[in-house]
Amino acid sequence: DAGVIQSPRHEVTEMGQEVTLRCKPISGHDYLFWYRQTMMRGLELLIYFNNNVPIDDSGMPEDRFSAKMPNASFSTLKIQPSEPRDSAVYFCASSPSGPFMNTEAFFGQGTRLTVV
Amino acid sequence: GEDVEQSLFLSVREGDSSVINCTYTDSSSTYLYWYKQEPGAGLQLLTYIFSNMDMKQDQRLTVLLNKKDKHLSLRIADTQTGDSAIYFCAEIGSSNTGKLIFGQGTTLQVKP
Numbered sequence A: 001d002a003g004v005i006q007s008p009r010h011e012v013t014e015m016g017q018e019v020t021l022r023c024k025p026i027s028g029h030d031y032l033f034w035y036r037q038t039m040m041r042g043l044e045l046l047i048y049f050n051n052n053v054p055i056d057d058s059g060m061p062e063d064r065f066s067a068k069m070p071n072a073s074f075s076t077l078k079i080q081p082s083e084p085r086d087s088a089v090y091f092c093a094s095s096p097s098g099p100f101m102n103t104e105a106f107f108g109q110g111t112r113l114t115v116v
Numbered sequence B: 001g002e003d004v005e006q007s008l009f010l011s012v013r014e015g016d017s018s019v020i021n022c023t024y025t026d027s028s029s030t031y032l033y034w035y036k037q038e039p040g041a042g043l044q045l046l047t048y049i050f051s052n053m054d055m056k057q058d059q060r061l062t063v064l065l066n067k068k069d070k071h072l073s074l075r076i077a078d079t080q081t082g083d084s085a086i087y088f089c090a091e092i093g094s095s096n097t098g099k100l101i102f103g104q105g106t107t108l109q110v111k112p
Helices: none
Strands: A005-007 A010-013 A019-024 A031-038 A042-050 A053-056 A065-071 A074-079 A088-095 A111-115 B004-006 B009-013 B018-024 B031-037 B043-050 B055-058 B061-066 B071-076 B085-092 B100-102 B106-111
Touching (some): B009 B018, B018 B106, B043 B071
Antiparallel strands (some): A005 A019, A065 A074, B031 B085, B055 B061, B085 B100, B085 B106
16 A cells, blocks of 8 residues: 555645645545644644544634545545645544554645645 | 643754653543654654553663653664654543544754
């Protein structure tokens, strides 16, 4: 397996534009996580899915952020409209295990988003 | 609530030992993890410890767990310049959902 695949690796967009980040988890993994990393706030969990169902979206900063997982092999994180403070590295991760088991999360390479 | 705290920065000389510390609040955590993030890359699992253990050794890495104080540490022996990275402590939350709670990360700088 190629690991967790995120696209694009880099995205530069203008304020107000819609941005869509994509993630392909490792095949067979039940959990998918979206994280955001900034210098100021560190690594923040935005939302995660279990078997394609959103479990906890309490980390999503605003209604401008939305995430979907239409099937087990694909997820998107959308920001509409984007703002400069959304600039960050966005990571997708997937995990094969369930609760109270050794849950190693495998991370993608991240998408570096710059909103100008 | 669930919270994980780490110091933000550590600088050591090549060949010395590094100790990165972490405290957590959820006493029901069953697994605790150390992840490493190299520049421009995602996080990779370094090692983990089950909560009924107090020590785990893996080559140059030693993990110590003090459940009473909710304190976790990662010791890297004979630190090399290639160990320069951000190290994240993480725990499984008690909400029984597989959610990983990460600390802010400790930047380890290794000077030659």
